[in-house]
Amino acid sequence: MPRSKSNGARIDDQHPEAQSPNVPTDEDLSDLITDVPELSEAENALAHLAAIVDSSDDAIVSKDLNGIIRTWNPGAERLFGYTAEQAIGRSIRMIIPAEHQDEEDEVLRRIRSGQRVDHFETMRQRSDGRLVPISITVSPVRDRSGRIVGASKIARDITAKREAERVMQESMAVKDQFLGLVSHELRTPISTIVGNGQLLLRRGDRLPEPARQQALTDIVSEGERFQGIVENLLALTRLRANATSALMPVDIGGVAEQVVESMRRRTQRPISLTLEDDLPAASGDTTGVVIVLQNLLSNADKYSPPGAPIEVVVTRDPAHRPEVHVLDRGMGVPFEDAAKVFEPFFRSETTKLDAPGMGLGLAVCKQVIEAHGGSIHVTPRSGGGSDFNFSLPAFVQDAS
Amino acid sequence: MLVVDDDAALLRMIRLTLVSDGFEVTEATDGIGGLEALEAQTFDLLVLDLQMPRMDGREMYRELRARGHDLPVMILSAYRAESARTELGAQAALSKPFDIDVLITQIEALLAPDAAGKD
Numbered sequence: 001m002p003r004s005k006s007n008g009a010r011i012d013d014q015h016p017e018a019q020s021p022n023v024p025t026d027e028d029l030s031d032l033i034t035d036v037p038e039l040s041e042a043e044n045a046l047a048h049l050a051a052i053v054d055s056s057d058d059a060i061v062s063k064d065l066n067g068i069i070r071t072w073n074p075g076a077e078r079l080f081g082y083t084a085e086q087a088i089g090r091s092i093r094m095i096i097p098a099e100h101q102d103e104e105d106e107v108l109r110r111i112r113s114g115q116r117v118d119h120f121e122t123m124r125q126r127s128d129g130r131l132v133p134i135s136i137t138v139s140p141v142r143d144r145s146g147r148i149v150g151a152s153k154i155a156r157d158i159t160a161k162r163e164a165e166r167v168m169q170e171s172m173a174v175k176d177q178f179l180g181l182v183s184h185e186l187r188t189p190i191s192t193i194v195g196n197g198q199l200l201l202r203r204g205d206r207l208p209e210p211a212r213q214q215a216l217t218d219i220v221s222e223g224e225r226f227q228g229i230v231e232n233l234l235a236l237t238r239l240r241a242n243a244t245s246a247l248m249p250v251d252i253g254g255v256a257e258q259v260v261e262s263m264r265r266r267t268q269r270p271i272s273l274t275l276e277d278d279l280p281a282a283s284g285d286t287t288g289v290v291i292v293l294q295n296l297l298s299n300a301d302k303y304s305p306p307g308a309p310i311e312v313v314v315t316r317d318p319a320h321r322p323e324v325h326v327l328d329r330g331m332g333v334p335f336e337d338a339a340k341v342f343e344p345f346f347r348s349e350t351t352k353l354d355a356p357g358m359g360l361g362l363a364v365c366k367q368v369i370e371a372h373g374g375s376i377h378v379t380p381r382s383g384g385g386s387d388f389n390f391s392l393p394a395f396v397q398d399a400s
Numbered sequence: 401m402l403v404v405d406d407d408a409a410l411l412r413m414i415r416l417t418l419v420s421d422g423f424e425v426t427e428a429t430d431g432i433g434g435l436e437a438l439e440a441q442t443f444d445l446l447v448l449d450l451q452m453p454r455m456d457g458r459e460m461y462r463e464l465r466a467r468g469h470d471l472p473v474m475i476l477s478a479y480r481a482e483s484a485r486t487e488l489g490a491q492a493a494l495s496k497p498f499d500i501d502v503l504i505t506q507i508e509a510l511l512a513p514d515a516a517g518k519d
Contacts, residue, residue, distance in 0.1 A: 095468045106511070179479070180451070180479045180480075183478045183479040184451045184477075184478040184479055185477035185494045187479075187495075187497055188407050188478055188496060189409075190496075190497045191413070191478070191496040191497035191498065192407070192408055192410045192412075194414075194497045194499075195413040195417065195497070195498070195500050196413050198499065198500045198501070199413065199416055199417055199500060200422070201419045202419075202500070202501070203421075206420050207416065207420060209421075211416050212496075213414065214416070215416060218409045218412060218413065221409065222409050284428050287410055362475060400406070
């Protein structure tokens with residue numbers, strides 16, 4: 001290895017600059033880099049190298065063949081927490097955690113046989129006991145006759161890299177979980193729709209009439225379920241892209257009538273609607289408010305026993321803001337889940353058993369309502385069931 | 401045969417298909433119900449969904465093998481059905497959504513006498 005035989009690469013502790021604990025300023029450096037005329041060319045080259053070592057962000061350390069530290073730059077002081085004074089003369093093993101001590105035997109074995117250790121990632125221990133992930137490159141140091149007398153080691157803190165890798169892995173796991181969930185939730189209704197269609201087309205003549213009716217009913221209801229999931233995913237995507245539409249007056253009573261009417265066509269259970277007189281218009285985006293009400297009504301239907309009524313009440317809160325209550329006699333929301341039900345993909349242990357879903361509906365409701373400057377809550381009803389309610393800012397005509 | 405899937409509408413569609421082709425079908429909606437059915441009765445085939453509440457398909461598969469049930473199993477899943485088949489060592493896999501005639505063809509292949517030693 002001709003490179004390591006050159007005088008320039010030799011680390012020589014006769015040059016105190018290489019050990020200076022002070023980080024040179026740019027000015028110091030330019031002084032050094034501009035050759036000093038009274039020094040020889042070789043001395044200039046050494047001073048130049050020493051300045052580079054001193055100003056390096058990486059830890060640059062040299063040790064002899066017994067692992068005793070000979071030089072220790074400011075980068076090493078910052079990375080490992082020991083000053084040059086504390087480190088020089090001690091074994092490099094002081095920064096190696098117990099479970100990594102055998103690495104040093106291997107490193108010294110390689111150095112003695114003239115080999116390098118390249119970008120080896122491991123852990124080292126700082127003076128305060130903290131472990132720090134590092135990448136090290138170790139090369140043999142030779143004297144003028146070419147004999148290996150020690151090793152130079154460059155160590156880089158890879159905490160940020162490790163953290164980035166961890167975040168990447170986490171986000172991959174979340175993405176994988178999300179894909180699994182979306183695949184399951186979208187492909188299951190499609191399987192039912194397509195399968196029933198094929199069944200009616202290919203075996204329709206063999207099926208008894210009630211089976212044909214069931215297949216058609218399932219095609220319609222699973223199509224609606226599919227549509228609901230797609231609408232929610234689109235709503236979430238729009239909200240994440242921050243593309244909230246301009247706030248317009250929303251006829252909240254009209255929206256409630258429309259959503260209740262469409263829900264009545266999909267379920268056998270009674271749904272009542274009570275509208276307070278002279279309701280103020282809400283300020284918002286009608287499509288968003290429709291999605292919220294559809295989700296709340298569809299949940300009330302999904303989680304209530306057959307025949308149990310749903311009540312929708314549109315009123316105003318004490319601040320005269322329009323307020324909507326969707327009241328059911330379903331299983332209720334356990335106290336500890338009251339905030340969590342609005343988190344994306346949250347499904348309580350009981351709802352998982354009761355009905356399919358991906359835990360998107362209420363998360364969409366909360367994000368839509370909050371994007372409008374409103375608030376949404378769930379409170380238990382006396383006599384059982386839940387009161388899902390939200391309020392929206394009243395629309396105020398802009399005078400300008 | 402036993403069909404285990406947590407989605408009621410999908411289960412109805414599979415049952416209608418299989419029954420109209422002359423198969424006898426027992427249903428369960430999660431792994432626990434599936435294992436109970438296996439203990440109560442002998443089946444020639446199990447069609448098994450993966451993502452289910454209470455006990456999922458993977459857990460049910462491992463448990464039924466541990467209990468010595470050696471019937472052929474077809475994994476029916478919306479997500480990575482084939483890789484789950486390899487992971488578990490199941491006999492067949494079908495991804496949702498699927499063609500009902502492919503489902504029937506695969507079931508007939510699994511039930512054919514020469515499929516007994518098939519891995």
